[in-house]
Amino acid sequence: MRSWDEFDAYLFDIDGTLLVCNDAVHYHAFCHTLKMVAGIPITLEGVVAHGNTDIGILRDAFTLAGISEEVWRPRLAFIRQTMCSFVRSQQTELCTVVLPQVCEVLDHLRNQNAPIGIATGNLHDIGRMKLARAGLLEYFSFGGWSDACEYRSDVFRHAAKLAKTMTGEDASICVVGDTPADIRAARQNGLAVIAVATGVNSFAELCDEQPDWCVPSLGELLILNHALPA
Numbered sequence: 001m002r003s004w005d006e007f008d009a010y011l012f013d014i015d016g017t018l019l020v021c022n023d024a025v026h027y028h029a030f031c032h033t034l035k036m037v038a039g040i041p042i043t044l045e046g047v048v049a050h051g052n053t054d055i056g057i058l059r060d061a062f063t064l065a066g067i068s069e070e071v072w073r074p075r076l077a078f079i080r081q082t083m084c085s086f087v088r089s090q091q092t093e094l095c096t097v098v099l100p101q102v103c104e105v106l107d108h109l110r111n112q113n114a115p116i117g118i119a120t121g122n123l124h125d126i127g128r129m130k131l132a133r134a135g136l137l138e139y140f141s142f143g144g145w146s147d148a149c150e151y152r153s154d155v156f157r158h159a160a161k162l163a164k165t166m167t168g169e170d171a172s173i174c175v176v177g178d179t180p181a182d183i184r185a186a187r188q189n190g191l192a193v194i195a196v197a198t199g200v201n202s203f204a205e206l207c208d209e210q211p212d213w214c215v216p217s218l219g220e221l222l223i224l225n226h227a228l229p230a
Contacts, residue, residue, distance in 0.1 A: 002172070004212075004213055008163075008167040008171035008172045008173065009114055009164075009166065009174075010115070010174050010175075010176060011118065011119035011144070011159045011160065011163065012116065012117070012118055012120075012140070012175075012176045013120055014120040014122055014127055014131065015050075015120070015130075015199070016050065016099075016179065016198060016200065017198065018099060018134070018136060019097060019098050019131075020096070020099065022095040022096075022097060023093055023095040025090045026126065028086070030058065030061065031044070034058065034061055034065075037062075037071070037078075038067050042061055042062070042065045042067075044057065044061055047064065050181075050200050051121070051180065051182060052121055052152070053121035053146035053150060053155060054083065054126070054146045056121070056152075058079060080123055083123055084123055084125040084126055087126045087129055088129065091129050094129065094133045096134035097134075098135070100198075100218070101217065101219030102136070105218045105222060106136070108222065110139065115141055115163060115166045116141065117141065117143050117159050118140050118143030118159065119143070119177075120145060120146070121155065127143070141166075142159070142162045144159025144160075144162065151185075153184075153185040153188040153189060156189045156191065160191060173191050173192070174191065174193065174194060174212075175192070175193045176193075176218075177194075178199030178200075179199055180206065183195055183206065183209040183210075186211075194212065194214075195207075195209070195213070195214045195215070197214070197215070197217070
């Protein structure tokens, strides 16, 4: 089995994998947008956000509130614009914390000359604002976002397609994520996956999904620079 750092390209999730946001800007953007479209206050109570996409979170919130698809789905362009505009207006309030040894791992992969991309449930503009705020944006040359992808597997498929345009159709690609949804989406696209237990899911929960590698934090990859049993 190849080492974790011998792939042709890498796709990183953002929230819980690269960074955490100790603020409520993104959450308030959802609530603001949901109210703008539905005309009534709607929260994300009961909605599974981790491992979801921004479009999927909105869909699930509308569904739980009893708002039919005929009301919101034709307004997706407005919804995306409203979400991004809200976060942009509050971006100085984004409180991003880079997770331990993320930069060291990204530097290591960059030194390997491997293209590094994003595969995230965030909308494009929101994800880029988080990365910029955290000082990480420069590491990533391409990405898969949720603007046109309601499901995580579609985000990963799009990001992997972009990676192959840079490295070749037979390129080996590895996903790095922090949720069972990341592992499943990688598997659905035939991609290798490193699961990192820095998000809301425990090491044991991630191991149950049988990723190729499972580590408590990204720094563990640098300490154990060889294939790790999941």
